[in-house]
Amino acid sequence: xxxxxxxxxxxxxxxxxxxxxxxxxxxxxxxxxxxxxxxxxxxxxxxxxxxxxxxxxxxxxxxxxxxxxxxxxxxxxxxxxxxxxxxxxxxxxxxxxxxxxxxxxxxxxxxxxxxxxxxxxxxxxxxxxxxxxxxxxxxxxxxxxxxxxxxxxxxxxxxxxxxxxxxxxxxxxxxxxxxxxxx
Amino acid sequence: xxxxxxxxxxxxxxxxxxxxxxxxxxxxxxxxxxxxxxxxxxxxxxxxxxxxxxxxxxxxxxxxxxxxxxxxxxxxxxxxxxxxxxxxxxxxxxxxxxxxxxxxxxxxxxxxxxxxxxxxxxxxxxxxxxxxxxxxxxxxxxxxxxxxxxxxxxxxxxxxxxxxxxxxxxxxxxxxxxxxxxx
DNA sequence: GGGTACATGTAATCAGTTACATGATTTA
DNA sequence: TAAATCATGTAACTGATTACATGTACCC
Numbered sequence: 001x002x003x004x005x006x007x008x009x010x011x012x013x014x015x016x017x018x019x020x021x022x023x024x025x026x027x028x029x030x031x032x033x034x035x036x037x038x039x040x041x042x043x044x045x046x047x048x049x050x051x052x053x054x055x056x057x058x059x060x061x062x063x064x065x066x067x068x069x070x071x072x073x074x075x076x077x078x079x080x081x082x083x084x085x086x087x088x089x090x091x092x093x094x095x096x097x098x099x100x101x102x103x104x105x106x107x108x109x110x111x112x113x114x115x116x117x118x119x120x121x122x123x124x125x126x127x128x129x130x131x132x133x134x135x136x137x138x139x140x141x142x143x144x145x146x147x148x149x150x151x152x153x154x155x156x157x158x159x160x161x162x163x164x165x166x167x168x169x170x171x172x173x174x175x176x177x178x179x180x181x182x183x
Numbered sequence: 184x185x186x187x188x189x190x191x192x193x194x195x196x197x198x199x200x201x202x203x204x205x206x207x208x209x210x211x212x213x214x215x216x217x218x219x220x221x222x223x224x225x226x227x228x229x230x231x232x233x234x235x236x237x238x239x240x241x242x243x244x245x246x247x248x249x250x251x252x253x254x255x256x257x258x259x260x261x262x263x264x265x266x267x268x269x270x271x272x273x274x275x276x277x278x279x280x281x282x283x284x285x286x287x288x289x290x291x292x293x294x295x296x297x298x299x300x301x302x303x304x305x306x307x308x309x310x311x312x313x314x315x316x317x318x319x320x321x322x323x324x325x326x327x328x329x330x331x332x333x334x335x336x337x338x339x340x341x342x343x344x345x346x347x348x349x350x351x352x353x354x355x356x357x358x359x360x361x362x363x364x365x366x
Numbered sequence: 367g368g369g370t371a372c373a374t375g376t377a378a379t380c381a382g383t384t385a386c387a388t389g390a391t392t393t394a
Numbered sequence: 395t396a397a398a399t400c401a402t403g404t405a406a407c408t409g410a411t412t413a414c415a416t417g418t419a420c421c422c
Contacts, residue, residue, distance in 0.1 A: 010408095012409070012410095013289060013292065014409080014410085016292065017292065020292070020295070020296040020299065023296065023299050024296060024298070024299060029373095029374090030373095030374075030375080031372090031373060031374065034373090034374095041292075041295060043283075043286075044285060044286035044287070044288070044291060045285070045286075045287060045288075045291075045292055046285060047410090048410070048411065048412085049374090049375095050375085050376085050410080050411075050412085050413095051409080051410065051411090053374075053375060053376085054375095054376090054409085054410090055409090058409095075374090076373085076374070076375095077374095089296075089299070090299070090300060090304075092293070093293050093296055093297075093299065093300035093304055093308075094300055094303075094304040094307065094308070095308075096290075096307055096308050096310075096311030096312070097289040097290050097293065097308070097311070097312075097315075098315065099288075099289055099290075099315075100288065100290075100312075100315045100316055100319050100349075100352075101286055101287065101288040101291070101316075101348070101349075101352060102227060102228070102229060102285070102286075102287040102288070103226075103227035103228075103284055103285075103286065103345060103348065104227070104228060104284065104285040104287055105227070105228075105282075105283065105284040105285070106196060106280040106282055107279075107280050107282075107283075108227060108228075108284070108341055108344075109196065109199065109200060109203070109224075109228055110275070110276050110280070111337050111340075111341060112203070112224060112337060112338055112341055113203040113206065113207060113272075113276055113337075114276075114335075114337040115207070115335045115336075115337055116203065116206050116207060116272070116273070116276065117273060117276035117277055120277075121273075121276055121277040122337075124277065124279055125276075125277070125278075125279050125280070127279075128279030128280070129279070129280075129283075132280075132281065132282075132283045133283055133284075136283050152297075152298045153298075153364075153365040154294050154295060154296075154297040154298055154305075154365065155295055157294075157355075157359070157365060158291055158294060158295055161291075161351070161352075161355050162286060164351055165284070165286065165348055165351070166283075166284075168344070168347055168348070168351075169283075169284060169344075172340075172344050176340070181336075182336040182337065182340060195381070195382095197381080197382085212401095212402090213401095213402075213403080214400090214401055214402065217401090217402095230382090231382070231383065231384085232402090232403095233382080233383075233384085233385095233403085233404085234381080234382065234383090236402075236403055236404085237381085237382090237403095237404090238381090241381095258402090259401085259402070259403095260402095367422105368421105368422095369420105369421085369422085370419105370420090370421085370422105371418105371419090371420085371421100372417105372418080372419075372420090373416100373417080373418075373419090374415100374416085374417080374418100375414105375415085375416085375417100376413100376414080376415080376416105377412100377413085377414075377415100378411105378412090378413085378414100379410105379411085379412085379413100380408100380409105380410090380411085380412100381408105381409095381410085381411090382407105382408090382409085382410090383406105383407085383408085383409090384405100384406090384407085384408105385404105385405085385406085385407100386403105386404080386405080386406100387402100387403085387404080387405100388401100388402085388403085388404105389400105389401085389402080389403100390399105390400080390401075390402095391398100391399085391400070391401090392397100392398085392399075392400085393396100393397085393398080393399095394395105394396090394397085394398095
């Protein structure tokens with residue numbers, strides 16, 4: 001007789017992202033999740049919108065979410081945590097993780113092979129990366145100044161960390177753009 | 184009659200990672216790729232080893248890699264770039280990317296929902312994250328001090344950037360661990 | 367009343383993950 | 395010679411991506 005229970009084996013980070021967002025909002029439609037992701041976490045943990053429709057369906061099947069579908073009009077589904085879903089989420093949130101941060105970045109991957117592409121390519125890639133990170137930095141700073149509704153201190157702290165990373169990235173790529181040989 | 188050519192539509196970042204590594208080494212087995220990834224890029228762009236066996240096979244099929252299989256012993260396959268592969272890689276390396284960095288981090292995701300889990304959980308998750316990032320920082324610093332063979336300036340610069348991020352992460356999580364309420 | 371952006375999904379495909387399997391070397 | 399670790403793959407499954415499709419509300 002096992003002590004642990006629940007379907008945790010089949011849950012992915014996306015599952016917990018959905019559970020967490022629904023838990024945070026109390027109640028949410030897929031579209032609401034999409035908006036939240038786009039506005040905040042999306043910057044450091046993106047999910048395509050189709051997943052935000054598919055995943056809640058799965059979670060309902062697992063008994064972790066309840067859904068309430070409108071009978072008229074758009075017939076849209078509103079999700080909320082079941083007690084089992086709340087338990088599963090809490091348990092996951094309390095468990096430290098072994099993995100660190102993955103800095104997934106195609107531009108860094110290209111730079112990694114910069115020795116094969118030559119200074120011209122490196123300079124162009126770097127110049128563009130500067131712009132990309134500048135924009136992101138501006139977006140994060142705007143969010144910190146004018147936080148989205150329902151944002152709490154943890155979320156603001158994370159935005160601040162992300163902003164710090166972006167500002168380092170700007171400096172980094174700028175240096176590369178100025179001197180693509182890293183002389 | 185199209186001007187562009189090649190199978191670039193079906194190539195993923197993993198494909199280019201493999202092409203780039205093979206190009207960098209001149210010639211490589213899957214195992215060699217695995218070692219390189221584990222030692223360097225793995226920190227910011229990880230790939231499971233099974234992909235490093237499957238992907239080269241696909242690339243051979245697309246005519247971008249050539250393989251040379253030992254007839255005796257381990258019958259291992261050694262890959263090298265074909266001219267088409269070199270062209271495809273160069274073209275990709277020269278093209279700036281729109282996407283920025285994704286800071287994929289399960290611990291940050293948990294912290295994002297920290298308001299739902301309480302200070303106790305947050306503290307424990309943070310304390311563990313400090314350790315994880317400390318170890319990574321140490322590993323990056325060791326690499327910078329004693330670079331792997333064949334590492335060039337670009338690769339060292341990236342390691343340095345990663346190290347800077349890790350040291351910020353240590354500070355960040357340490358602050359959270361000390362004061363999980365972010366008072 | 368026609369266009370455009372918002373809103374809400376479904377379907378097909380496939381890369382990536384996880385798990386399994388096993389031969390070759392080294393070490394104790 | 396047994397154990398452990400290094401080296402080299404294969405197989406099955408499925409979550410994620412990409413593309414398609416359509417309804418609804420607002421605006422000019």
